[in-house]
Amino acid sequence: LYFRKIQFQDIWRKRVTIEELNTMFKTNYKRYVDFNRRVLELAVVEINEKTNIKVHYQPQKSQGSRAYDEIVFDLEFKDVLK
Numbered sequence: 001l002y003f004r005k006i007q008f009q010d011i012w013r014k015r016v017t018i019e020e021l022n023t024m025f026k027t028n029y030k031r032y033v034d035f036n037r038r039v040l041e042l043a044v045v046e047i048n049e050k051t052n053i054k055v056h057y058q059p060q061k062s063q064g065s066r067a068y069d070e071i072v073f074d075l076e077f078k079d080v081l082k
Contacts (some may be wrong), residue, residue, distance in 0.1 A: 012075040015060075018068060032059060032068040040071075052078045 018035065022028055025043075029035035036059070044055050054076050059068040 014073045015070050017070045054078055
């Protein structure tokens with residue numbers, strides 16, 4: 001995985017650009033809204049339901065930009081003992 005552990009927390013974080021995600025998922029969505037609704041939300045829901053990983057994400061805008069340029073993913077492992 002490409003995630004980095006946040007110091008003193010059990011959270012792993014990764015910043016990914018929208019272009020990189022389009023390449024990974026083999027899509028070509030120009031607008032973040034479409035990409036989020038049709039690809040990202042579905043993938044995150046499936047990961048959260050079917051694995052012991054919990055994924056959160058937050059879109060980020062670059063300074064002075066009106067459009068989202070990248071997404072910050074936070075990943076943590078669910079308590080397997082429960």
